[in-house]
Amino acid sequence: MPATATDPHTSRTRSWWGWGYVDAHPDDAECVATGALLPGTLARPLPVPRIADLPIGRPAATPPAALAHLVTADPRARAAHAMGKAYRDVARALRGRPGRIPDLVARPARDQDVTDLLDWAGGHGVAVIPFGGGSSVVGGVEYRGDAHRAVLSLDLTSMDRVLEIDTASRSARIQAGALGPALEAQLRPHGLTLRHFPQSFEFSTLGGWLATRAGGHYATGHTHIDDFVQSLRVITPAGTGTSWRLPASGAGPSPDRFFLGSEGTLGVITEAWMRLRERPRHKASASVAFTDFARALEAVRAIAQSDLSPANCRLLDPGEALLSGACHDGSAVLVLGFESATAPVDGRLAAAVDLARAHGG
Numbered sequence: 001m002p003a004t005a006t007d008p009h010t011s012r013t014r015s016w017w018g019w020g021y022v023d024a025h026p027d028d029a030e031c032v033a034t035g036a037l038l039p040g041t042l043a044r045p046l047p048v049p050r051i052a053d054l055p056i057g058r059p060a061a062t063p064p065a066a067l068a069h070l071v072t073a074d075p076r077a078r079a080a081h082a083m084g085k086a087y088r089d090v091a092r093a094l095r096g097r098p099g100r101i102p103d104l105v106a107r108p109a110r111d112q113d114v115t116d117l118l119d120w121a122g123g124h125g126v127a128v129i130p131f132g133g134g135s136s137v138v139g140g141v142e143y144r145g146d147a148h149r150a151v152l153s154l155d156l157t158s159m160d161r162v163l164e165i166d167t168a169s170r171s172a173r174i175q176a177g178a179l180g181p182a183l184e185a186q187l188r189p190h191g192l193t194l195r196h197f198p199q200s201f202e203f204s205t206l207g208g209w210l211a212t213r214a215g216g217h218y219a220t221g222h223t224h225i226d227d228f229v230q231s232l233r234v235i236t237p238a239g240t241g242t243s244w245r246l247p248a249s250g251a252g253p254s255p256d257r258f259f260l261g262s263e264g265t266l267g268v269i270t271e272a273w274m275r276l277r278e279r280p281r282h283k284a285s286a287s288v289a290f291t292d293f294a295r296a297l298e299a300v301r302a303i304a305q306s307d308l309s310p311a312n313c314r315l316l317d318p319g320e321a322l323l324s325g326a327c328h329d330g331s332a333v334l335v336l337g338f339e340s341a342t343a344p345v346d347g348r349l350a351a352a353v354d355l356a357r358a359h360g361g
């Protein structure tokens with residue numbers, strides 16, 4: 001595996017401590033300028049610690065020769081897999097105090113690699129933590145406790161292909177390590193989309209979405225990833241299971257529900273059959289400013305409870321509106337979006353804007 005966290009699709013290097021690519025990070029002057037916009041912050045950037053200054057010891061376990069090609073103990077890779085991307089994680093990284101840094105990082109290329117790594121780890125007191133895009137905001141990719149001799153971060157992003165497309169049923173079998181953009185790029189030529197867009201889309205994976213029950217940014221209609229699952233393939237220390245692929249079922253408990261939201265604690269999701277949609281051909285959007293945030297909330301409720309079904313109905317409070325460049329005068333901003341593969345949506349957008357106006361927008 002490469003020593004740096006290089007994205008194989010873009011050949012760009014991801015930051016080991018912060019969001020995005022190294023070459024897109026703001027410089028110190030930009031950090032100060034942005035910090036000055038936020039009340040209560042110290043407008044002084046913290047220096048990024050050198051990897052050499054991080055508490056990275058010798059790995060406490062060595063993989064067998066048969067698995068060595070999948071595993072690295074490179075300090076940069078280990079640092080990049082130590083934490084998620086919550087504000088708290090970024091602050092800890094910049095202070096040079098990450099949590100426990102994994103001893104090893106593995107990048108399996110196929111299911112058998114995952115099985116072999118779990119078998120080895122299970123027999124040698126090594127904890128395994130599945131890792132997708134690493135955008136967790138709840139400490140899900142971190143090791144807590146001291147029951148294990150060593151920690152291995154299992155990075156799934158080499159398993160990133162759309163394996164099969166069923167155009168009749170509009171669904172696809174997709175490997176769990178596919179990051180959002182790569183997943184959509186593989187569906188696009190077929191005129192299909194998963195249309196699941198968490199804000200972290202660029203740096204999060206299908207497996208991460210499933211393991212955290214992610215919600216999409218297009219969040220008023222179908223939003224939870226759970227709604228799109230037809231079946232899962234999961235490798236656990238006790239064996240491999242694939243749930244029965246059904247278009248829909250009301251028979252008994254759903255085994256998929258067991259793994260959805262399990263945060264990697266019950267096994268490694270390696271692939272899933274997902275429901276897809278036709279790519280939308282008709283789109284319309286608008287933003288509406290509100291000086292009164294409480295009235296903006298009422299507008300959102302009115303639109304959500306109407307039968308207009310916006311694809312997006314997202315309210316930015318004044319702080320987020322300022323930071324995202326949507327509005328600079330202290331107003332809240334409601335972002336509305338409508339889309340359809342079959343019919344124009346301008347009428348629905350106009351009706352939603354009328355509702356927003358009626359509530360002071």
Ligand SMILES: Cc1cc2nc3c(=O)[nH]c(=O)nc-3n(C[C@H](O)[C@H](O)[C@H](O)COP(=O)(O)OP(=O)(O)OC[C@H]3O[C@@H](n4cnc5c(N)ncnc54)[C@H](O)[C@@H]3O)c2cc1C
Pocket residue numbers: 084085086129130131132133134135136137139140141156176177197198199200203204205206207208209210211212213214215216217262263264265267268269270
């Ligand atoms: C800027 C930002 C914006 C965000 N926006 C949203 C949002 O709009 N909606 C939302 O729901 N969340 C959001 N999040 C949170 C995060 O992006 C989601 O939880 C996302 O689903 C995590 O995906 P990931 O691939 O990065 O998983 P990771 O962070 O790598 O892992 C998350 C958890 O899932 C487990 N896991 C990962 N892959 C697998 C696998 N293949 N099998 C089993 N377990 C696995 C990990 O062990 C961990 O417990 C955001 C986070 C950030 C930093």
